[in-house]
Amino acid sequence: MSRQREITDILNRWAYEYYVLDNPSVSDKEYDELYDELKKLEAESGEVYPDSPTRRVGGEPIAAFERHEHIARLYSLDKSVTDEEMRAFLTRVYKAAGGETDCTVEYKFDGLTVCLTYRDGEFVRATTRGNGAVGEDVTAQVLTIHSYPMRISYRGTLEVRGEAVIRLSVLDAYNRTAKEPLKNARNAAAGAIRNLDPKITAERRPDIYFYDVNYLSEGKALSQTEAHDFLLREGFRVFPYFRVCRTEEEVLAAIDEVEVGRRTIDVLTDGAVVKVNDPAVREAMGYTDKFPRWAMAFKFEAEEVTTTVNDIVWQVGRTGKLTPLALLEPVELAGVTVRKATLNNYGDILRKDVKIGSRVLIRRSNEVIPEILGATEHTSSSREPEKPTVCPYCGSALVETGANLFCPNRECRPRIAARLDHYAGKNAMDIEGFSESTAYLLIDKKGVRNFSDLYRLTAESLSDLDGFGAKKTANLLSAIEKSKRVTLDAFIYAIGIDGIGRVAAKDLAKRFGSMEALKNASAEELVALENIGEITANNIAEYFRDPANLSELEALFSLGVAPQTADESPKEGIFSGQSVVLTGTLSAYKRSEAQKLIESLGGVCQSSVTAKTTLVIAGEEAGSKLDKAKKLGVRVIGEAEFAAMLGGAKSGTP
Numbered sequence: 001m002s003r004q005r006e007i008t009d010i011l012n013r014w015a016y017e018y019y020v021l022d023n024p025s026v027s028d029k030e031y032d033e034l035y036d037e038l039k040k041l042e043a044e045s046g047e048v049y050p051d052s053p054t055r056r057v058g059g060e061p062i063a064a065f066e067r068h069e070h071i072a073r074l075y076s077l078d079k080s081v082t083d084e085e086m087r088a089f090l091t092r093v094y095k096a097a098g099g100e101t102d103c104t105v106e107y108k109f110d111g112l113t114v115c116l117t118y119r120d121g122e123f124v125r126a127t128t129r130g131n132g133a134v135g136e137d138v139t140a141q142v143l144t145i146h147s148y149p150m151r152i153s154y155r156g157t158l159e160v161r162g163e164a165v166i167r168l169s170v171l172d173a174y175n176r177t178a179k180e181p182l183k184n185a186r187n188a189a190a191g192a193i194r195n196l197d198p199k200i201t202a203e204r205r206p207d208i209y210f211y212d213v214n215y216l217s218e219g220k221a222l223s224q225t226e227a228h229d230f231l232l233r234e235g236f237r238v239f240p241y242f243r244v245c246r247t248e249e250e251v252l253a254a255i256d257e258v259e260v261g262r263r264t265i266d267v268l269t270d271g272a273v274v275k276v277n278d279p280a281v282r283e284a285m286g287y288t289d290k291f292p293r294w295a296m297a298f299k300f301e302a303e304e305v306t307t308t309v310n311d312i313v314w315q316v317g318r319t320g321k322l323t324p325l326a327l328l329e330p331v332e333l334a335g336v337t338v339r340k341a342t343l344n345n346y347g348d349i350l351r352k353d354v355k356i357g358s359r360v361l362i363r364r365s366n367e368v369i370p371e372i373l374g375a376t377e378h379t380s381s382s383r384e385p386e387k388p389t390v391c392p393y394c395g396s397a398l399v400e401t402g403a404n405l406f407c408p409n410r411e412c413r414p415r416i417a418a419r420l421d422h423y424a425g426k427n428a429m430d431i432e433g434f435s436e437s438t439a440y441l442l443i444d445k446k447g448v449r450n451f452s453d454l455y456r457l458t459a460e461s462l463s464d465l466d467g468f469g470a471k472k473t474a475n476l477l478s479a480i481e482k483s484k485r486v487t488l489d490a491f492i493y494a495i496g497i498d499g500i501g502r503v504a505a506k507d508l509a510k511r512f513g514s515m516e517a518l519k520n521a522s523a524e525e526l527v528a529l530e531n532i533g534e535i536t537a538n539n540i541a542e543y544f545r546d547p548a549n550l551s552e553l554e555a556l557f558s559l560g561v562a563p564q565t566a567d568e569s570p571k572e573g574i575f576s577g578q579s580v581v582l583t584g585t586l587s588a589y590k591r592s593e594a595q596k597l598i599e600s601l602g603g604v605c606q607s608s609v610t611a612k613t614t615l616v617i618a619g620e621e622a623g624s625k626l627d628k629a630k631k632l633g634v635r636v637i638g639e640a641e642f643a644a645m646l647g648g649a650k651s652g653t654p
Contacts, residue, residue, distance in 0.1 A: 192206045
């Protein structure tokens, strides 16, 4: 075997591990070195193998798309939106089969359908679905994608079908630097493939998930399970969720699994696809002009909708940072009435071309407030939002730092309220019954400004507050008193040093053991900690240089607040030796509760995925951390497996 052939095979194997399995076996440096050697050998020999990875680059723009006639027609899918409609479909299936028969359930991705053709084991062409009979030749564009093989073992003529997508994390990363942000993953994927310039395709980093064998020149018709196994065996990227269901209830349960799971993955999905597995039953049911009668898509409620921006207001947080909030014309999204959506800063407003009075596309990005993806339509009444120069609450001149605006006034009312609310939070001092509305009431009626003021409150001083009866007053004062016995890590988090989250606070408490030692820590000592970077280290140093902060700490300690170092004796349990990262939203556990459970069973919680991470627990809306974990080959489990591990631990099983 020639060196050129050997390197080509090695690089293709490495690419398969990286792009399809998400489990690379070599570093980027090793790959690049061998890739450069291959390019040199190709230049010397004047020959480029059909499956060479050097073909997967963005070439020169093409003049136009050529039309291509598919060997076998690519049908679209009929759709259902209710359980009743799906039950009716399954009734027709069971009638044609003469009883219950296997059906498969898979994710339905929201992108652009593509069809790849192979002859004698070599990739020859990629096309769009088009009208089902004729599509557009997008070979030059698809060659920039790495999630399929250039050579396969099957030696006949083959067509495989997949969905071109752009991962949500990739889209977000692209939009952070793009002059013209892409509005949504669906349009971004279509635009990446149906673009005459393959270099633009490469820049947008699309991916393809394959799900069907459209045509085989040799051999029998494949069942869906056989097609799924064939794609996996030949090295195509296939989404890991695949269920075979016998009964109606099993099918509906699998659809429910997909609907729950879609918020945990990095790909835009809009439903589930149910297909009859048996080719004989498929043949008996046949086709309409548009759809196979043996398949049905179950469409979920939209995750993206458009609405009108009525106004943009600016909120001030505890650090003084101003965040724009879009007030929207109320619209239903994923079963919730949405009235507001987030924007990051004024630059984000400009990048997304958001104007007051314009129509915008919004996406459900988490369980609290949706995200604006971009403007879809402007009207004659649309107007640019003004960039504020003074704080809308206190009138102080704003300070611009990087991409963000800050109110420098520590006495600004919403800043005080946000600080107090953070201090009293569950993960901080855990003052039960305290809320942001309580904070505003105490600010306005009792002159509360600092954390220490809370410990000077009495039953008498609260007696004239609206809504504060004897019981509520007693409960609040009891919770405030109880908060004096706080762990050191919770206290460090509570005082609100910029950039210090719960995990970093734990690291600081464990390393330094007291507030005095932390105050005197050097920059070198701080940066040496895993979850503390240079910026955060500077924030810590700046906090302790501020006389006002030092005075407040003295006041708190004099009033009886006594942070205690938590018991650091090694814990033994099911998570012993594990470095764990939590990402996304867990339905049955608060993040803080999950962390405590993991730590009580011997694990160490990290804030970010690193080479030291051994386990990632992914809930709903898991994002970039999940993507990084997959790239690093870190074990990932869902909430169900996490709960099962906890159940085993509680019952004493290993």
